[in-house]
Amino acid sequence: MMRASLAVLSILVLSLTFGWAWAQDELVLEGVEPALSDTLPPDLIPPAPAAGLTAVDYVDNNDSGNKIDLSWTTSPDDGDGAADVTGYQVWRSETAAGPGDTLAFVAAGQAGYLDETAEPGTPYYYSVTAFDGTNHSDAVSFGPVAGARNWFTATRAAVLVLVSVFFGLVLVFTQLAERGAKLFVRRIPGLNAIEEAVGRATEMGRPVLYVPGIGEIDNIMTIASLTILSHVAKITARYETPLIVPTARAVVMSAAEEVVKEAYAEVGKPDAYNRDNIRYLSDAQFAFAGAVNGIMLREKPAANLYLGAFWAESLLLAETGFEAGAIQVAGTAMVSQLPFFVTACDYTLLGEELYAASAYLSREPKLLGGLKGSDWMKVVTIVLIAAGIIMNLVGADAFVEWFHTS
Amino acid sequence: MLRRRLPLLLCFIAGLFMAVQYYVPHHSVQSAYETLLLWLQTLLAFAFLLGTVSLIRVHYHKIRNKAADRGFSLVMFAGLFAMLGLGFFHPSHHAPGSPFNLMFLNVQVPIEATMFSLLAFYVASAAFRAFRARTLEATLLLVAAAIVMLGRVPIGEMISSTIPEATRWILEVPNLAAKRGIMIGVGLGMMATSLKIILGIERAWMGGGD
Numbered sequence: 001m002m003r004a005s006l007a008v009l010s011i012l013v014l015s016l017t018f019g020w021a022w023a024q025d026e027l028v029l030e031g032v033e034p035a036l037s038d039t040l041p042p043d044l045i046p047p048a049p050a051a052g053l054t055a056v057d058y059v060d061n062n063d064s065g066n067k068i069d070l071s072w073t074t075s076p077d078d079g080d081g082a083a084d085v086t087g088y089q090v091w092r093s094e095t096a097a098g099p100g101d102t103l104a105f106v107a108a109g110q111a112g113y114l115d116e117t118a119e120p121g122t123p124y125y126y127s128v129t130a131f132d133g134t135n136h137s138d139a140v141s142f143g144p145v146a147g148a149r150n151w152f153t154a155t156r157a158a159v160l161v162l163v164s165v166f167f168g169l170v171l172v173f174t175q176l177a178e179r180g181a182k183l184f185v186r187r188i189p190g191l192n193a194i195e196e197a198v199g200r201a202t203e204m205g206r207p208v209l210y211v212p213g214i215g216e217i218d219n220i221m222t223i224a225s226l227t228i229l230s231h232v233a234k235i236t237a238r239y240e241t242p243l244i245v246p247t248a249r250a251v252v253m254s255a256a257e258e259v260v261k262e263a264y265a266e267v268g269k270p271d272a273y274n275r276d277n278i279r280y281l282s283d284a285q286f287a288f289a290g291a292v293n294g295i296m297l298r299e300k301p302a303a304n305l306y307l308g309a310f311w312a313e314s315l316l317l318a319e320t321g322f323e324a325g326a327i328q329v330a331g332t333a334m335v336s337q338l339p340f341f342v343t344a345c346d347y348t349l350l351g352e353e354l355y356a357a358s359a360y361l362s363r364e365p366k367l368l369g370g371l372k373g374s375d376w377m378k379v380v381t382i383v384l385i386a387a388g389i390i391m392n393l394v395g396a397d398a399f400v401e402w403f404h405t406s
Numbered sequence: 407m408l409r410r411r412l413p414l415l416l417c418f419i420a421g422l423f424m425a426v427q428y429y430v431p432h433h434s435v436q437s438a439y440e441t442l443l444l445w446l447q448t449l450l451a452f453a454f455l456l457g458t459v460s461l462i463r464v465h466y467h468k469i470r471n472k473a474a475d476r477g478f479s480l481v482m483f484a485g486l487f488a489m490l491g492l493g494f495f496h497p498s499h500h501a502p503g504s505p506f507n508l509m510f511l512n513v514q515v516p517i518e519a520t521m522f523s524l525l526a527f528y529v530a531s532a533a534f535r536a537f538r539a540r541t542l543e544a545t546l547l548l549v550a551a552a553i554v555m556l557g558r559v560p561i562g563e564m565i566s567s568t569i570p571e572a573t574r575w576i577l578e579v580p581n582l583a584a585k586r587g588i589m590i591g592v593g594l595g596m597m598a599t600s601l602k603i604i605l606g607i608e609r610a611w612m613g614g615g616d
Contacts, residue, residue, distance in 0.1 A: 063431035153431050160429055166594065167601055174607065218446065220596045223603065227610035250457030251450060258612065276464050280457035286521035298475050312525060319528040333592040335585050343536040351588040355595030358610060366607045370598040377594050
């Protein structure tokens with residue numbers, strides 16, 4: 001009896017347990033969302049194709065003829081319409097017949113691809129299909145197109161033409177000057193002040209400080225500064241006034257040594273040249289500024305000339321020189337530094353006046369020709385700017401486009 | 407004669423090549439251009455030695471001649487040789503925490519930052535002088551500067567919404583026009599100077615004379 005009761009009880013418990021578990025399974029199954037793929041029919045509709053495929057030889061600044069630039073208009077289903085385009089497949093073939101090999105997959109929304117694996121001179125046919133994850137659209141094709149090793153950047157033709165015109169003007173006026181034509185050059189007070197400043201230093205028996213900027217020797221402002229240094233050195237040599245030239249670049253120091261030594265020799269004072277006055281201080285911008293300020297305060301030059309490429313150290317130098325009571329002449333083509341020099345110096349050469357200094361000081365006809373050429377090129381530039389405005393207003397954009405470079 | 411003509415010839419060839427390479431994208435020309443730039447880097451590295459020799463010579467002469475400020479020369483030598491020694495003889499001198507690195511970060515960098523921050527005081531003292539309304543031009547400068555400074559801080563907007571607008575106009579119309587005018591002149595001046603140097607018309611940069 002007892003055993004039977006236990007057996008019935010066991011069967012009851014097992015049944016209840018099994019039934020509960022089965023009910024739980026049912027509940028769990030009922031709670032699960034069926035997968036989308038189980039409910040939707042497969043996508044059989046391909047996306048709309050891309051359009052307007054073009055391919056052109058791509059010319060960059062290291063052209064090996066291996067680049068073809070592809071561009072197209074995206075599929076109407078890319079981000080719009082069915083909005084199911086996931087990307088584009090780019091194909092390349094050497095025959096017009098087939099799509100050829102897959103070149104790349106490009107993400108949806110992009111309308112171009114740069115093929116950098118082309119063989120120079122080999123004609124290619126390109127195709128692009130839109131892809132929605134399942135289906136490809138019809139292909140849009142273009143070809144043949146071949147990459148070439150280019151010898152001229154066509155987009156820079158405008159620069160070449162204008163530079164040629166400018167160089168032509170410079171050479172014409174140089175020739176005219178050599179034949180004795182009188183070329184008027186306006187007075188530049190800053191350049192006239194250089195001799196006055198050196199004279200004052202001589203009267204006071206104090207040195208002249210010439211800072212050629214902190215640009216490297218490949219900076220044209222530094223070169224222009226060295227040409228002015230040559231003239232300044234001749235004046236200081238004549239007056240036998242010490243000339244201190246601190247530099248921030250070792251090559252500039254070497255060049256400055258040659259320039260000053262040569263200038264002293266030219267005016268017959270080679271013995272007055274002191275090599276220790278052409279000094280390399282530091283390549284570090286503010287270490288250089290600190291060292292030059294030290295020279296101003298300890299050696300007390302009566303004239304400070306800052307001519308060349310300057311950055312943030314310009315005001316540190318000019319303001320210290322002002323506090324030290326020196327007569328100061330500055331000149332730079334760094335537009336952002338000009339206000340500092342104008343504020344702290346007695347005279348400032350603005351931009352192009354720095355480049356005019358050599359011709360102005362020497363009055364050599366050949367150099368004056370360059371100045372006249374620059375002036376006439378400014379006239380050409382003004383005319384072109386006016387023409388550009390008019391052409392843009394009348395909708396002739398091709399004129400302005402021609403001046404765009406890349 | 408050769409001492410004069412050879413540098414001029416080299417200058418002409420190199421200058422012409424540098425001008426031409428701008429228009430020629432062919433990889434052979436561009437490779438040659440890259441090589442020339444590498445040569446320049448090599449040249450500059452060697453020139454650095456010349457600079458160091460000059461620095462040592464000038465300060466050695468000051469100490470030998472017992473110049474009044476020779477103490478600074480001794481400090482220069484101490485700094486130069488300490489950094490040279492730490493750089494040459496300490497292994498992994500670039501590693502964080504190395505003596506060379508510590509000296510650079512804790513001496514050189516703060517000193518340079520101090521020099522740079524001095525600019526704020528220099529700008530203030532220079533501006534004080536520039537803004538004295540002694541002439542018509544200086545008065546115009548003062549008015550323009552006052553508008554621009556006010557337009558760049560929140561109080562300008564609080565006073566009147568016209569001030570930031572006027573600031574923008576000053577910077578983008580008269581200021582930009584003047585800057586562009588200067589830059590066109592600078593560009594033409596640079597090209598004219600380059601042409602004169604390439605053609606050997608301008609020779610003062612290599613010591614002058616013929």
